[in-house]
Amino acid sequence: MILDALPLQDPTWQLFAGTLAVLLVASIVGGLLKWRVAQGRPHAVIDNLNSRVNAWWVMVALLGVAFTFGKPGALVLFAFTSWAALREYITLTHTRRADHLALALLFYLVLPLQYFLIWIEWYGLYSIFIPVHAFLVLPILACLRGDTRRFLERTAKVQWGLMICVYCVSHVPALLTLEIPGYEGRQLLLVAYLIIVVQGSDVLQYVWGKLLGRHKIAPELSPSKTVEGFVGGVASATLLGAALHGVTPFTPLQSAAVALTLCLMGFLGGLVMSAIKRDRGVKDWGTLIEGHGGMLDRLDSVVFAAPMFFHIVRFWWTP
Amino acid sequence: MSRVHDLMAWPVRLLVLAAVRAWTGARPLWAGEPPGGRPCVYFANHTSHGDAVLVWATLPAHQRRRLCPVVDAEPGGATALRRFLARCLFAWPRPAGDSGAATLQGHSLLVFPEGCRNTGEQALLPFAAPLYQRRQAHPEMDFVPVWIANMRRVMPPGEWLPLPLACTVSYGVPLVRVDGEDEATFLARAAAAVLALRPEEET
Secondary structure (H helix, E strand, C coil): CHHHHCCCCCHHHHHHHHHHHHHHHHHHHHHHHHHHCCCCCCCHHHHHHHHHHHHHHHHHHHHHHHHHCHHHHHHHHHHHHHHHHHHHHHHCCCCCHHHHHHHHHHHHHHHHHHHHHHHCCCHHHHCCHHHHHHHHHHHHHHHHCCCCCCHHHHHHHHHHHHHHHHHHHHHHHHHHHCCCCCCCCCHHHHHHHHHHHHHHHHHHHHHHHHHHCCCECCCCCCCCCEHHHHHHHHHHHHHHHHHHHHHCCCCHHHHHHHHHHHHHHHHHHHHHHHHHHHHHCCCCCCCCECCCECHHHHHHHHHHHHHHHHHHHHHHHCC | CCHHHHHHHHHHHHHHHHHHHHHHCCEEEECCCCCCCCCEEEEECCCCCCHHHHHHHHCCHHHHCCEEEECCCCHHHCCHHHHHHHHHHCCCCCCCCCHHHHHHCCCEEEECCCCCCCCCCCCCCCCCCHHHHHHHHCCCCEEEEEEEECHHHHCCCCCCCCCCCCCEEEECCCCCCCCCCCHHHHHHHHHHHHHCCCCHHHC
């Protein structure tokens, strides 16, 4: 039998195959909607849905390729993710010429070094390198140029960008450094779990919102988020998390509680990132991912959920 | 151009294009139709040494090959590296007789009518007369206004390390022909067309 040749018992493959099946269904539904509802004519919502699904194919493929290379693959993928996110963030941030050296250091030294520290699994340094060392050195470099205009604002914005785009994102691959008794060599599954639950929550909120959404939950922050989408999305993503407990070191109940925390952090993180966008007067962070906007538009919920997840697992599941 | 240059030019072009795209995203925004095969005159704001390369990288391939920037520093006065890059990327050296001969050879010109790089706080410096003279000499060519956004932050004057920041190049619709327009009116109209392309976030 050809099925026996496939590693169907391997949870990584099961997750991957499940994701591909969901994408396939999404593509078919998108194609049917385009055919029957839009009848091939341009339709804002359906076309956006289809470009979102297409972008998901690319993102899942990239994750799949990275995962086959294990830890180095995940580190390189998320380092580039941080790079793209930081580029979008700094592009939309007011900086002055005097910040040039500090910004160059951000991209060319702080970012690679943070991922290198995770590579060598030096927890004591990678957990404080950015919030202590980088935060102290960057304003020093900026002030040495003698330009004090909007100095506090410039410093705060650069630090916050570094925090969300590099420090928080780097906690996704940092999951690989956790030594959980009885779970050795399977930490990539934790990364997959985090991404599936948090992004699944986003997707399910979108689906529930489009189907049933009536009441806006935060109209001044994010006009597309609704109460129905939030409740339905978070509830179903929590169930998804519980169903995925087999790939984690958690029991079903623990897995549901962890997933609920991740979904709530992801949702609130999305609101914070929306507030920054509104402050800057833009709708999207960038144009990198068709249908979604920029890297940060896709990543906003992961940014807030990743460090939380890392520390939950580290505190309760590692000795 | 020597044979060595010919051989080197192709990989250098690919490398520069890949680097510019990786660092800046180099995204063109077209207000009208992208230009066809006809040579045109692009006139843009000028804030960084990287401006000409960014415009070059965002143009469609058939326009990119014929682009010939008219910059303040002539290649004779520039460093060897910049001279080499200019020869690889652009339709360089520029044919004698400036835009007249360029038109004959099918080149497109990129001019920075501010005359020098704008390092101050002003959005745009007043345009200088040569743009008007070009227009008088070649009323049949399309004069396309261009706004280069963010390049000043990627490589500010005096810095050598480019930052990775998203850059867009906005191309407007070509200026309409107005017969008998005087120099000051034309230059003001051209400057207004460039300024109108400035994205909201920059203001």
